[in-house]
Amino acid sequence: MNGVWLVALPLLGAFVLPMIYRRHTIVGYWTGPVILIINLAIAMGLWQRVSADGTHSIAMGGFPAPVGITFYVDKLALLFAIMVILGTLILWLGKKMGEVREETLLLLIVAGGCGLALSGDLFNIYVFYEIVAVASYGLAASRGTGAGYAASIRFLILSALGSSMLLLGIALIYAMTGTLNLSHLAYLAPQMLNNSVGLVAFALMLIGLGVKAELFPVNTWVPEVYATAPARISALLGGIVSKLALLVVLRLLVLIYADTSAPLLLLSLGILGVITGELAALRSSDLRQVLAYSSIGQLGLVAIAFAIPGPAGIIAGIALALHHALVKPALFMLTEAWGGQLNRLVGAAQVSMLSTLLFIVLALSLVGIPPLPGFLAKFLLLKGALAVENGWYHTAIAVVLIATVIETAYFIRIMRLMFQSKTQQTADAPLMRDLKPALSLVVLLLISVLTVSPISQSLSAIAEEAADKEVYINKTLPSDWHHLEKVEW
Amino acid sequence: MNLREISSLVFIVWLGLLLGAVLKIVAYDNILTGGVGTYILTHAAPELGAENIVTSVLLAYRGLDTLGELTVLFVAITAAGLVLGQRRTDAPSDSDAGFILRTAANLLFPFLIILGTYILLQGHFSPGGVFQGGAILAAAFFVPILASPASPLHHRVSRLVEGLVVATFMIICLLALFSDDAFLALLLGKGSVSQLFSAYSLPLLHIVIGFQIGTAFAGILARLQETEASD
Amino acid sequence: MTESAGIIILSYCGAIGLILLGVFAMVMYRHLIRIIFGLMLLEAGVNLFLITIGYRANAVAPILVDGQIPAAAMVDPIPQAMVLTAIVIGVGVQALALALVVKTYQAYRTLDTQELAQKLAKETGVDIIEGTPVYLPSPLAAHKQILEEKST
Incomplete structure (x- = not known):
């Protein structure tokens, strides 16, 4: 099977879903999950193929790079594609029947997300980014309340500003190099983009991608949207979609900006994100907001990891991203019943012991208590940052440690509330429908505890492969484009 | 002045300075001879046989972007439908625009259709193209709605056309996928330059995309117009 | 030139x-x-x-004339x-x-975005300090809110 199907299949499914729903509601309800399962199988098959034969690239329409658009299939891209597909599939569990438009938009987010992971062309990345963005504005407002609309329009305005900046950055890169293909750019970058204009272009693209990645100055939509959107949507946006934007940033850093000061820019935004996110989480008095701010902090950690040069940073970044993609959606699913002021949680342990236990396991993993995988992810980050001979990275270590203390503080505060005995107020018991995704995510988390050593081995293989710029160029760019001087055709 | 206004102004000044500095470098050095654009200028006609090189970039070299653009329109329509919700059947509609406008709109309809289709097809060899033609087609459908809001365009029909057009586009792509193992590959023969059915499957894609853009625009406008009426 | x-x-x-x-x-x-x-x-x-x-x-528009690439750029x-x-x-x-x-x-x-933000804040409890899209997230306002809650 071809990697294109990862994008084409959900796209096709989204286009025909409304027509199927008009005929048979039940068939329509199962169309989405079936497409996602097939997609998952395709991604697994591709994974096998890539592990056996190495990476490959696909030329759209038979036009090879850099003239046509190419997809680059490597383990990193497949890992993130699987994360999107599996995450959406798990969040589909226990979904209400008959929400045609939500399901269409979910399938389109999967298509756009797989496209973002695979695409090897800057402008194509912009187009897929817009697909994901527009679908998420619609989903953010899907609760149908006035607050949802207001939060969504404010999200849209900030995000549209960011998208324009992204396009401006891409335009600058095209003006400097005359190409949009990542492999061609990787070939040309050391000569053509290792200057101030190249850095400006990176800063502009970082503003654009940072809106979805919840990076420091452009993350103000996060608490509003997560407080008003349905829990499933918050879980999808905060847990999964945000990582895809960071994946694009990582590709840019590895392929184009490896030897510049661009990683330091990402590092400083990451540090600021961790500090502001965790402090705000400590101060907020609403469970949804605590989780929203903590997700800003966690994504700041991923940004710090991706800013570490070489495979060490990529390993830590992937580990943190995957861990967060398991834990945060599960936590958000619990807020469907427990959202709102924190003191509504008083006595939650008596009402529903199962959900309380789930919350505790997830929170401990997020903080990084040793047997749980969150510890391994944070440990990898600290190890990677220590190895770099640069004061800024050592500052980052201090910030990460302080942030961990703050995280522990606010999660312990919440747990204490849960075990307080009931007064007049009682916490609601979460519905089984909402607990299903959380339970499956926790099962995945516990499986990963048991299989730590194979996971860390495959993570380092993925990172080695992703950090290899030469392979990307050789597999994608035909050799008659391997020249730096401008040629008259 | 509060913190937000100050930081916004700082951002604007930063952006202005950056772009000003970029201008100095880019503007004098923009004659790129080795870029991808130059390659396409010299190779598009022999490879594809299309006269309008922008069209061949849009539909062949960067066809996936165009598919993505159609998808964004589809997403926007779906999301707008989700946000605006269903129209109540007893909702009052805007008042009628009057005899003159109504008649003029009805008179304009066939001409706009012909003009839109002409520009759409003409885009294959000369200025014009899918986007411009599609926008005029959308206007053809929307002007009558503005003139008499009480009898809006039948939703079912427009949705059916929309769905059919997208499905056709996807089927063309899928056929191409199976014939050549590459998405959006070119299907038919090359033909000779400056005939309508030349340049592989480009004309087919051309027509399909033009109609898709037209119906999508009309769909978005109609949906917005309906909410206003129901308020 | x-x-x-x-x-x-x-x-x-x-x-x-x-x-x-x-x-x-x-x-x-x-x-x-x-x-x-x-x-x-x-x-x-x-x-x-x-x-x-x-x-x-x-330069001219990128369109062939009679099937020929035009002489001008x-x-x-x-x-x-x-x-x-x-x-x-x-x-x-x-x-x-x-x-x-x-x-x-x-x-x-x-x-009005600021009025909207205030209404949103009342309804959801989100601490929005400024009423427009671009602002720096500030824990200070949240701190103020907590102090107010304690005093009441």
Whole structure:
């Protein structure tokens, strides 16, 4: 099977879903999950193929790079594609029947997300980014309340500003190099983009991608949207979609900006994100907001990891991203019943012991208590940052440690509330429908505890492969484009 | 002045300075001879046989972007439908625009259709193209709605056309996928330059995309117009 | 040659002017419709910037004449194709923005972002300090709120 199907299949499914729903509601309800399962199988098959034969690239329409658009299939891209597909599939569990438009938009987010992971062309990345963005504005407002609309329009305005900046950055890169293909750019970058204009272009693209990645100055939509959107949507946006934007940033850093000061820019935004996110989480008095701010902090950690040069940073970044993609959606699913002021949680342990236990396991993993995988992810980050001979990275270590203390503080505060005995107020018991995704995510988390050593081995293989710029160029760019001087055709 | 206004102004000044500095470098050095654009200028006609090189970039070299653009329109329509919700059947509609406008709109309809289709097809060899033609087609459908809001365009029909057009586009792509193992590959023969059915499957894609853009625009406008009426 | 360089500079200046005006309108105005107009200006500016990148001195449109490549230089076709795509994407985003504005107005009877933010804050408990899209998240306001809660 071809990697294109990862994008084409959900796209096709989204286009025909409304027509199927008009005929048979039940068939329509199962169309989405079936497409996602097939997609998952395709991604697994591709994974096998890539592990056996190495990476490959696909030329759209038979036009090879850099003239046509190419997809680059490597383990990193497949890992993130699987994360999107599996995450959406798990969040589909226990979904209400008959929400045609939500399901269409979910399938389109999967298509756009797989496209973002695979695409090897800057402008194509912009187009897929817009697909994901527009679908998420619609989903953010899907609760149908006035607050949802207001939060969504404010999200849209900030995000549209960011998208324009992204396009401006891409335009600058095209003006400097005359190409949009990542492999061609990787070939040309050391000569053509290792200057101030190249850095400006990176800063502009970082503003654009940072809106979805919840990076420091452009993350103000996060608490509003997560407080008003349905829990499933918050879980999808905060847990999964945000990582895809960071994946694009990582590709840019590895392929184009490896030897510049661009990683330091990402590092400083990451540090600021961790500090502001965790402090705000400590101060907020609403469970949804605590989780929203903590997700800003966690994504700041991923940004710090991706800013570490070489495979060490990529390993830590992937580990943190995957861990967060398991834990945060599960936590958000619990807020469907427990959202709102924190003191509504008083006595939650008596009402529903199962959900309380789930919350505790997830929170401990997020903080990084040793047997749980969150510890391994944070440990990898600290190890990677220590190895770099640069004061800024050592500052980052201090910030990460302080942030961990703050995280522990606010999660312990919440747990204490849960075990307080009931007064007049009682916490609601979460519905089984909402607990299903959380339970499956926790099962995945516990499986990963048991299989730590194979996971860390495959993570380092993925990172080695992703950090290899030469392979990307050789597999994608035909050799008659391997020249730096401008040629008259 | 509060913190937000100050930081916004700082951002604007930063952006202005950056772009000003970029201008100095880019503007004098923009004659790129080795870029991808130059390659396409010299190779598009022999490879594809299309006269309008922008069209061949849009539909062949960067066809996936165009598919993505159609998808964004589809997403926007779906999301707008989700946000605006269903129209109540007893909702009052805007008042009628009057005899003159109504008649003029009805008179304009066939001409706009012909003009839109002409520009759409003409885009294959000369200025014009899918986007411009599609926008005029959308206007053809929307002007009558503005003139008499009480009898809006039948939703079912427009949705059916929309769905059919997208499905056709996807089927063309899928056929191409199976014939050549590459998405959006070119299907038919090359033909000779400056005939309508030349340049592989480009004309087919051309027509399909033009109609898709037209119906999508009309769909978005109609949906917005309906909410206003129901308020 | 100098004349065409002048055109290019002028076009770049126009594009940068539009971009700055658009960003200014988006971050400084409080009325949602004005903010969306700012977005339109910004998108127009970015598109003009792209078109100008592809422009060459004394060049013609990239269309063959009688099947022959014209003798004069042709402008770069890729930015033009990118702009066509970007315009359609922009239209989709703006349509959705207007739909959301209609529903927001129906719910709150105001389009002022600061009033909206205050109403949102009352309803959801989100600590929004400033009423417009771009601001720095500040834990100070949340701290103030906690102090108030303790005192009451």
